[in-house]
Amino acid sequence: MNQAKSKDPGPHPREHFIPVPLSMLSEELVEHLKHNVNEQAFRSFAHGLTLLYDALFSQRLEDLKRLYYPYNPDRPAISPEAVPEKGFAKRKEMIAEIESLLQRANFQRLDQASLNLALNKTSPEGVIVSVDLDEFDEVLIYYCGSTTRTVDLPFWRRLLEGKEKADIPVYRRLFVLLKFKNQLEREGGNAVFIKLFKDIPQSDLETIFPNTKIRLSLFDKVKLGVTGGGGVIAGIMSATGKIAAAAANPMAAISAVGALGAVIWKQVANVLSQRTEYMAKLAKSLYFYNLDNNAGALAWLVEVASTEEAKEALLAYGFLLARGEMSRQVLDREVEAFMRERFSVEMDFEVDDGLEKLHELGLLERIGEWNLAVKGREEACGVLKDRWIGLFPVRGASA
Numbered sequence: 346m347n348q349a350k351s352k353d354p355g356p357h358p359r360e361h362f363i364p365v366p367l368s369m370l371s372e373e374l375v376e377h378l379k380h381n382v383n384e385q386a387f388r389s390f391a392h393g394l395t396l397l398y399d400a401l402f403s404q405r406l407e408d409l410k411r412l413y414y415p416y417n418p419d420r421p422a423i424s425p426e427a428v429p430e431k432g433f434a435k436r437k438e439m440i441a442e443i444e445s446l447l448q449r450a451n452f453q454r455l456d457q458a459s460l461n462l463a464l465n466k467t468s469p470e471g472v473i474v475s476v477d478l479d480e481f482d483e484v485l486i487y488y489c490g491s492t493t494r495t496v497d498l499p500f501w502r503r504l505l506e507g508k509e510k511a512d513i514p515v516y517r518r519l520f521v522l523l524k525f526k527n528q529l530e531r532e533g534g535n536a537v538f539i540k541l542f543k544d545i546p547q548s549d550l551e552t553i554f555p556n557t558k559i560r561l562s563l564f565d566k567v568k569l570g571v572t573g574g575g576g577v578i579a580g581i582m583s584a585t586g587k588i589a590a591a592a593a594n595p596m597a598a599i600s601a602v603g604a605l606g607a608v609i610w611k612q613v614a615n616v617l618s619q620r621t622e623y624m625a626k627l628a629k630s631l632y633f634y635n636l637d638n639n640a641g642a643l644a645w646l647v648e649v650a651s652t653e654e655a656k657e658a659l660l661a662y663g664f665l666l667a668r669g670e671m672s673r674q675v676l677d678r679e680v681e682a683f684m685r686e687r688f689s690v691e692m693d694f695e696v697d698d699g700l701e702k703l704h705e706l707g708l709l710e711r712i713g714e715w716n717l718a719v720k721g722r723e724e725a726c727g728v729l730k731d732r733w734i735g736l737f738p739v740r741g742a743s744a
Contacts, residue, residue: 359693362451362489363656363684364517367395370656373687374663381667386722390662393729395655397706400736402651405446409643412439416524418536419639436524436537440485443522443643450650451695452487452520460486464551476554483524483537490517494546514547518636520646521553541642542634552631654702661699662708662719670716673700706732 363370371391375384414420416436447454464476478484493512519542524535542553551557637645664679665671671679677696684690703709703719707728710718720728 359691360451360453360489360491361693361695361698363653363660363692364490364690365656365684365688367652367656367659371395371659374659374683377683377687378663378667382663383722387663387666390722390726390729391659393726393733394659394662397729397733398651398655398658400733402647402654404736405442405650406644406647409439409442409446409647410640412442413537413640413643416535416537417639418538436483439537440483440522443646444485444487446646446650447487447520449654450489450646451653452489452518455486455488460484460550475558476551476556480526480556481523482526483522485520485522487520488516488518491515492517494544496546516542516545516547518543519545519553520642523555539639539642541636541638541645543636545634657695657699658702658706658708660694661696661703662725665703665717665719666722670712670718672715673697673717676700676717 365373371388375382375387375391378387412435416439444454460478464478492515494515495510495512497510521538521540521542523538523540538555540553545553636642660680660683661676664676664683668679673696676699677694680694680696680699681692684692684694700709700717708719708725710720712718719725
């Protein structure tokens with residue numbers, strides 16, 4: 346692939362994903378609200394909130410690992426009898442849990458229409474690939490974070506479009522779940538493959554599939570046809586002349602035929618070399634863009650879901666604590682303005698999700714029909730402490 350540089354998103358739709366580390370968000374929020382809240386006390390609350398979400402989601406990770414184990418292609422090599430059979434219903438239960446976590450991590454699903462559109466695009470770098478989706482029982486693709494990347498155009502596109510560079514849309518993070526049909530005939534048995542990628546151009550979406558087939562572009566076909574065809578024709582004419590002139594000399598005729606074969610093989614080698622170059626580009630892109638696989642990708646997903654939940658709850662609680670009573674609409678505007686001013690991030694804050702998290706934690710107090718408020722810092726820390734203790738029930742003396 347050509348060297349490229351990323352830049353800030355242009356006309357992409359605003360997303361719910363909060364692209365700021367939780368620790369940085371907490372510190373900037375404290376600085377922003379320092380005239381209305383006690384800094385040390387708020388830091389203590391934020392720390393407790395983070396620990397609680399880590400504990401809650403660690404249990405979800407254990408449950409997910411249990412569901413995924415029979416389908417994990419990387420599971421330890423143990424006897425088949427030790428792994429219980431899991432049917433279609435169990436696989437659907439596992440996928441439903443994964444989708445729930447993806448939504449909590451503020452990923453968006455790539456629907457069939459968008460997937461088909463992306464698969465029909467040609468890469469600006471000139472690589473044309475195809476994939477047969479009918480080979481899969483399960484295809485699940487989610488993304489978060491959209492940006493654009495500036496790439497150098499190949500020579501033929503510079504001539505046609507009159508420009509040297511182009512901006513292409515890019516998926517910052519891409520989560521892929523695949524299961525082949527007739528899996529028992531392939532490696533891995535009933536395996537469900539999970540991949541996590543970064544910075545994948547929409548026009549190169551086919552490269553993330555294991556059944557990708559590389560094709561030559563029209564320009565390359567024309568180029569090879571002209572150079573190869575011309576070389577072969579010239580070789581045939583030259584060899585024919587030599588054969589006719591050396592009819593009385595069998596060795597000379599054999600030499601001429603050998604020269605013709607060499608010319609033809611050279612043109613075939615040119616085609617193979619072009620395909621090898623494309624394969625090298627594909628391997629290089631996957632080497633640098635692959636983040637994690639299978640159980641590791643699920644662990645990464647759970648961590649992202651945990652931090653995204655904590656970020657939304659922290660933002661909603663912080664502004665309600667500092668500003669007092671406010672409506673959903675005002676809270677939404679306050680948070681989005683804060684993200685824009687502090688981090689230059691244009692995002693769509695899921696205000697209802699943030700409030701729902703505060704309600705689940707027992708921190709939200711509803712005032713009237715439109716105005717909202719939260720428990721004070723000391724009472725809120727007490728609520729978090731009780732929730733934390735509730736995660737580790739103590740056995741009675743008679744247990």
